[in-house]
């Protein structure tokens with residue numbers, strides 16, 4: 001079972017810290033969208049998107065990559081860090 005987490009952690013590195021902890025215990029490829037957008041997600045069985053929330057939104061690069069590269073037959077999972085407690089913050093991404 002091959003797993004990728006595509007992430008964007010541009011402000012404090014909070015999301016990356018979380019992902020590093022996950023990757024230290026699990027076999028997972030961490031893909032930084034600010035460094036690499038030329039990814040083939042078809043080779044993965046599980047695909048996650050991880051990000052910080054900025055002004056109630058996701059980073060544009062991550063949205064663009066999710067729209068362009070997410071295989072249609074797979075359901076992504078999400079990991080995010082934010083300052084405020086807000087329910088259902090991933091809804092806009094899930095509705096796409």
Ligand SMILES: Cc1cc2nc3c(=O)[nH]c(=O)nc-3n(C[C@H](O)[C@H](O)[C@H](O)COP(=O)(O)O)c2cc1C
Nearest residue numbers: 009010011012013014015052053055056082083084
């Ligand atoms: C410019 C900026 C805007 C932010 N906007 C929000 C926001 O709208 N809602 C929220 O809950 N947290 C907000 N935060 C807090 C970040 O989501 C939080 O620090 C997150 O862990 C940052 O992730 P990163 O360090 O991986 O980039 C904001 C932080 C910054 C620096």
